[in-house]
Amino acid sequence: MATRTARTTPDPHVADTHDLIRVHGARVNNLKDISVEIPKRRLTVFTGVSGSGKSSLVFSTIAAESQRMINETYSAFLQGFMPTLARPEVDLMDGLTTAIIVDQQRMGGDPRSTVGTATDANSLLRILFSRLGTPYIGSAQAFSFNVGSASGAGAATVSKGGRDVKVRKTFTITGGMCPRCEGRGSVSDIDLTQLYDAEKSLNDGALTIPGYTMDGWYGRIFSGCGFFDPDKPIKDFTKRQLDDLLHKEPTKIKVEGINLTYEGLIPKIQKSMLSKDVESLQPHIRAFVERATNFQTCPDCDGTRLTEGARSSKINGINIADACAMQINDLAEWVRGLDEPSVAPLLTTLRQTLDSFVEIGLGYLSLDRPSGTLSGGEAQRTKMIRHLGSSLTDVTYVFDEPTIGLHPHDIARMNDLLLRLRDKGNTVLVVEHKPEAIVIADHIVDLGPRAGSDGGQVMFEGTVEGLRASGTLTGTHLDDRATLKSTLRTATTVLEVRGADSHNLRDVDVDIPLGVLVVLTGVAGSGKSSLIHGSVTGLDGVIAVDQTPIKGSRRSNPATYTGLLEPIRKAFAKENGVKPALFSANSEGACPTCNGNGVIYSDLAMMAGVATPCEVCEGKRFQASVLEYTLGGSNISEVLGMSAAEAEVFFGDGPAPLPAAHKILERLVDVGLGYIKLGQPLTALSGGERQRIKLATQMAGKGEVYVLDEPTTGLHLADVENLLGLLDRLVDSGKSVIVIEHHQAVMAHADWIIDLGPGAGHDGGQVVFEGTPADLVRARSTLTGEHLATYVDG
Numbered sequence: 001m002a003t004r005t006a007r008t009t010p011d012p013h014v015a016d017t018h019d020l021i022r023v024h025g026a027r028v029n030n031l032k033d034i035s036v037e038i039p040k041r042r043l044t045v046f047t048g049v050s051g052s053g054k055s056s057l058v059f060s061t062i063a064a065e066s067q068r069m070i071n072e073t074y075s076a077f078l079q080g081f082m083p084t085l086a087r088p089e090v091d092l093m094d095g096l097t098t099a100i101i102v103d104q105q106r107m108g109g110d111p112r113s114t115v116g117t118a119t120d121a122n123s124l125l126r127i128l129f130s131r132l133g134t135p136y137i138g139s140a141q142a143f144s145f146n147v148g149s150a151s152g153a154g155a156a157t158v159s160k161g162g163r164d165v166k167v168r169k170t171f172t173i174t175g176g177m178c179p180r181c182e183g184r185g186s187v188s189d190i191d192l193t194q195l196y197d198a199e200k201s202l203n204d205g206a207l208t209i210p211g212y213t214m215d216g217w218y219g220r221i222f223s224g225c226g227f228f229d230p231d232k233p234i235k236d237f238t239k240r241q242l243d244d245l246l247h248k249e250p251t252k253i254k255v256e257g258i259n260l261t262y263e264g265l266i267p268k269i270q271k272s273m274l275s276k277d278v279e280s281l282q283p284h285i286r287a288f289v290e291r292a293t294n295f296q297t298c299p300d301c302d303g304t305r306l307t308e309g310a311r312s313s314k315i316n317g318i319n320i321a322d323a324c325a326m327q328i329n330d331l332a333e334w335v336r337g338l339d340e341p342s343v344a345p346l347l348t349t350l351r352q353t354l355d356s357f358v359e360i361g362l363g364y365l366s367l368d369r370p371s372g373t374l375s376g377g378e379a380q381r382t383k384m385i386r387h388l389g390s391s392l393t394d395v396t397y398v399f400d401e402p403t404i405g406l407h408p409h410d411i412a413r414m415n416d417l418l419l420r421l422r423d424k425g426n427t428v429l430v431v432e433h434k435p436e437a438i439v440i441a442d443h444i445v446d447l448g449p450r451a452g453s454d455g456g457q458v459m460f461e462g463t464v465e466g467l468r469a470s471g472t473l474t475g476t477h478l479d480d481r482a483t484l485k486s487t488l489r490t491a492t493t494v495l496e497v498r499g500a501d502s503h504n505l506r507d508v509d510v511d512i513p514l515g516v517l518v519v520l521t522g523v524a525g526s527g528k529s530s531l532i533h534g535s536v537t538g539l540d541g542v543i544a545v546d547q548t549p550i551k552g553s554r555r556s557n558p559a560t561y562t563g564l565l566e567p568i569r570k571a572f573a574k575e576n577g578v579k580p581a582l583f584s585a586n587s588e589g590a591c592p593t594c595n596g597n598g599v600i601y602s603d604l605a606m607m608a609g610v611a612t613p614c615e616v617c618e619g620k621r622f623q624a625s626v627l628e629y630t631l632g633g634s635n636i637s638e639v640l641g642m643s644a645a646e647a648e649v650f651f652g653d654g655p656a657p658l659p660a661a662h663k664i665l666e667r668l669v670d671v672g673l674g675y676i677k678l679g680q681p682l683t684a685l686s687g688g689e690r691q692r693i694k695l696a697t698q699m700a701g702k703g704e705v706y707v708l709d710e711p712t713t714g715l716h717l718a719d720v721e722n723l724l725g726l727l728d729r730l731v732d733s734g735k736s737v738i739v740i741e742h743h744q745a746v747m748a749h750a751d752w753i754i755d756l757g758p759g760a761g762h763d764g765g766q767v768v769f770e771g772t773p774a775d776l777v778r779a780r781s782t783l784t785g786e787h788l789a790t791y792v793d794g
Helices: 054-071 121-132 217-224 239-247 265-274 283-292 308-312 320-325 328-336 341-359 376-388 408-423 464-468 473-477 528-535 565-576 636-640 644-650 659-670 687-698 717-732 744-748 773-779 783-793
Strands: 020-026 034-039 043-047 092-094 099-102 150-160 163-173 186-190 251-255 258-262 293-297 396-400 427-431 443-448 457-462 493-500 508-514 517-522 542-545 599-604 607-613 705-709 736-740 752-757 766-771
Touching: 020 054, 034 054, 034 427, 034 443, 034 457, 043 054, 043 408, 054 092, 054 099, 054 396, 054 427, 054 443, 099 376, 121 320, 121 341, 186 265, 217 251, 217 258, 239 265, 265 283, 283 293, 308 320, 328 341, 341 376, 376 396, 376 408, 408 427, 408 783, 443 464, 443 473, 457 464, 457 473, 464 473, 473 717, 493 528, 508 736, 508 752, 508 766, 517 528, 517 717, 517 744, 528 705, 528 736, 542 687, 565 636, 565 659, 644 659, 659 687, 717 736, 717 744, 744 773, 744 783, 752 773, 752 783, 766 773, 773 783
Parallel strands: 043 427, 043 443, 099 396, 396 427, 517 736, 517 752, 542 705, 705 736
Antiparallel strands: 020 034, 020 092, 150 163, 186 293, 251 258, 443 457, 493 508, 599 607, 752 766
């Protein structure tokens, strides 16, 4: 007779014991030899003040090492085409899984990049129309505004039976690109008076295009091309000579024995300046482009970017341009109504992609929206779309403040998405400041205690309840609630906006009070930015501080970006009786060995380059002779090594009083950046720090009205109070401040609130409330009112 043996619990399999990501001895940027253990398949939130080291730990250490190790699995040949990543400064890392990074970087600013092309939705639509569209006009590329039509014929040599035989070949490519605007949707008329002064000759400096001077290569080409006389005033050119100057196609020429290419001014600036996104250009070039060109909708394609043939092919009366112009939630409904078994797998994938847009709160966008116009938050959520339906598991998803640009109403939806990713068996790492997103965490890592050199330490690891009781800066402020102001300022005058109709605005009339703190709010996509940037920011006396990232290489630093270095260089030069150029690491004073970089970079092809401190200047970036000159007892390298707070004292009541520098430093300290070093590279600053350094720079402007686009982005709970103090000081000094914001503490602090909605896209675009915060809370008539009432009462 069989006997049943007692069932015992088996020991866990050794493969199931690797349930932690371990980081030991991390020293990237400001991290101070820290060690953390992060549970896998859980949601871990990293908190701490802006600049405390969160991004250094999550992105520059954990995610960077994961990506580097994955890249090393490819052949050396393939690695040569991939970005090279250095090994982070860390003693030990194990338990890593494949990292998928969803960051706040703006999406490509190429004029042809749209929401549809960035998410592959356009690719699916093109195949759909090539299969079902009537009349049939060609393959999927016939519907692409990135493919131009072309045809040709000629002789080709082919090998047949061991003999070379010449045969005639013809080819035809049917593309969807509008030939007039080349798939951009707009054409530019160039104002010739902005290119040159017709009264002058080329040698007298007739050209007014940035960078086009006669003492460089351009001068050699214009003088030696022989197409016109460089000493003759342009007004005296013949028709042929003027055409050669402006429109000539690329032509090989020989100047002083050197083979060069001559090209007319207009095709040259179209390639070098007009084909790029205006926002990505340097300020002086952007100013020239805006001055010299007039962009208008292409008359041939009516802004759709597509040929007439592509627009003639329709499915149920809708062409591909109509489909891309639809709001995505409407397009999803239209696609759901298509029932064609021959393309069933395609329709299923397209529906899932469009439904993901709606689910993530971006249903108000359209596929033809240029990707460069998306906000940081919208760009981040657009990148999330390809991961929502993914069947991958045991992956590490890394998010950088996913709640940016989200109304409190939308944050709950984002939280659900993060939890769904976790529940599929993934590890989710989130850098976050919003309490609503922090409280859903399974595990919390709090860094601090402060920012910059005062941060980089782990202050707390554990649960949300443990954080509340920990006494850290984040734990102390986690349950902060703002109160409505008891006294409100009175408007001095109003800024009238009438008939605003850009994007989804519905002929909006609104009076924006001036001389007070105005907060513009509403759900994401309700029309806030359209109202302000379409009707306010272009006016005289208005200074706009938006979320576009500041441009800067590793040579740029806070001193150069804010204009602080200029008065400091002049003061050093005056004190020592030498040239100011000696005190710039980008000019005459630079160490000749490292060219003022302070380090020497060795390119190792497909492997990560190596940066070694310069042995001659020891990383100080200046020649030894320059460091002998001092101001107030400190040389230029020591001054650039000071923090903004130290330098404010140094150039204020300290050893080297310098009012021009002191004013700039006061503004840096005012925006909470007293800890940053004057000479640290801009590339080492966090997103929140970069926005505040931009704010500090713009505060020097002569404007009367400041427009701030979500200034709490990247700000810790403890810093929001400092920001409110700064906004109060701006208003009390006689300025008007208009803030586009979702943070309830800023709403509660406003003198006047304008709420747009009620929904997003074509469900928004109306003013649903104007008045004081107290009236909004009392009425609870809008989504914002309900959330603000809960916040101030909670």
